Amino acid sequence: MVRVAILGATGYSAKELIRLLLAHPEAKITALTTRQDDQPNLGDVHPVLRGRLDLKLENLDAAEVAKRADCVFCCLPHAASAEVIKELLPLGPRVVDFSADYRLNDAATYTKWYDHDHPDAARMAETVYGLPELYRERIVKSQLVANPGCYPTSTILALAPLLKAGLISADGIIVDSKSGVSGAGRTPKANLHYPEANENFSAYGVGSHRHTPEIDQVLSDFGGKATEVVFTPHLVPMDRGILTTAYSMPAKAIDAAAILAELKKFYATEPFVRVVDGLPTTKDVTGTNYCDVTARVVRGRVVTISVIDNLIKGAAGAAVQNFNLMYGFDETTAL
Numbered sequence: 001m002v003r004v005a006i007l008g009a010t011g012y013s014a015k016e017l018i019r020l021l022l023a024h025p026e027a028k029i030t031a032l033t034t035r036q037d038d039q040p041n042l043g044d045v046h047p048v049l050r051g052r053l054d055l056k057l058e059n060l061d062a063a064e065v066a067k068r069a070d071c072v073f074c075c076l077p078h079a080a081s082a083e084v085i086k087e088l089l090p091l092g093p094r095v096v097d098f099s100a101d102y103r104l105n106d107a108a109t110y111t112k113w114y115d116h117d118h119p120d121a122a123r124m125a126e127t128v129y130g131l132p133e134l135y136r137e138r139i140v141k142s143q144l145v146a147n148p149g150c151y152p153t154s155t156i157l158a159l160a161p162l163l164k165a166g167l168i169s170a171d172g173i174i175v176d177s178k179s180g181v182s183g184a185g186r187t188p189k190a191n192l193h194y195p196e197a198n199e200n201f202s203a204y205g206v207g208s209h210r211h212t213p214e215i216d217q218v219l220s221d222f223g224g225k226a227t228e229v230v231f232t233p234h235l236v237p238m239d240r241g242i243l244t245t246a247y248s249m250p251a252k253a254i255d256a257a258a259i260l261a262e263l264k265k266f267y268a269t270e271p272f273v274r275v276v277d278g279l280p281t282t283k284d285v286t287g288t289n290y291c292d293v294t295a296r297v298v299r300g301r302v303v304t305i306s307v308i309d310n311l312i313k314g315a316a317g318a319a320v321q322n323f324n325l326m327y328g329f330d331e332t333t334a335l
């Protein structure tokens, strides 16, 4: 049995993680943290979990977390996450980080896109990007796994196999993503207020969103040629789900059947990527760890469409998939 701690347990991604781990036969949740000092019960913080686990949320320091847990899931915002992880790692536990702190491997790139210096820059180059479909072997051995961002997961799973196979060009890739509001987390912000978000549809972070370098880093590494994607995220008035449409240039004359055949070959043994012939929708994957993906060729461009649940394959489900790999459990356990 692996003892697990969850930091930032009041948040949306932590709620999904707790729900998944309660069904995991090899995980025992031994600590849940919050910055609040009044030690709320889990069931009061997340009513859907009432009666499922008798545990209080506590304001614990890294030393106490490390005493209680073999594996720590860190569901904190970026910067806050690296501050605690740099204290945790020397104390021994393995860590799955939900934040963006250890996804990029270059400190200057992090500073440019995140507007502050990295709290633990020395460790950036050695961490593992936790997308099992691309980096499974490295995840198995790692003490620290950087769970991917939600938009990057949907984008990379659609494009990486096509770049690797030389079917699309690394130049001129356009990524258009749409996310439900839970993608922004539980902390209130003006644009997430009901009258602002409901019955509205907005683009944001045009040319400046921090997932741009993350997508580039992974596509360039895996595809073997530098990309410079144009990435535009959008907020959609739904609770959860991401749909990403990506446009790329074919590297040679090719039709949709050949693109779909390549994706099906690449993901033939993957439990959580379903290459579909029809057009996937966010509800096809709600509450699941699946990414559904399809492709078309339209007027000389390759169009891929991929969907995930941002809180599952985009966060908590990916974390459990990584946890299963790190501890040698069947990768699909509890998923």
Ligand SMILES: NC(=O)C1=CN([C@@H]2O[C@H](COP(=O)(O)OP(=O)(O)OC[C@H]3O[C@@H](n4cnc5c(N)ncnc54)[C@H](OP(=O)(O)O)[C@@H]3O)[C@@H](O)[C@H]2O)C=CC1
Binding pocket: 007, 008, 009, 010, 011, 012, 013, 014, 033, 034, 035, 036, 074, 075, 076, 077, 078, 080, 098, 099, 100, 148, 149, 150, 182, 183, 184, 185, 186, 187, 310, 311, 314, 315
């Ligand atoms: N939501 C999503 O779809 C996805 C989220 N992520 C990432 O996962 C992480 C968690 O996201 P999510 O669950 O949505 O976020 P939430 O805002 O829902 O929860 C984060 C929790 O962290 C705690 N927290 C907030 N600020 C600080 C701080 N400065 N220092 C310490 N603790 C803090 C809060 O708990 P308290 O106030 O109780 O202390 C809060 O409940 C983030 O890094 C996010 O970017 C990644 C992929 C998808």
Ligand SMILES: CC(=O)N[C@@H](CCC(=O)OP(=O)(O)O)C(=O)O
Binding pocket: 078, 098, 099, 100, 148, 149, 150, 151, 179, 180, 181, 182, 183, 184, 185, 211, 233, 235
């Ligand atoms: C809708 C919405 O606001 N989504 C979030 C992405 C959440 C995420 O994955 O962010 P991290 O890289 O920090 O983990 C955003 O655009 O900031």
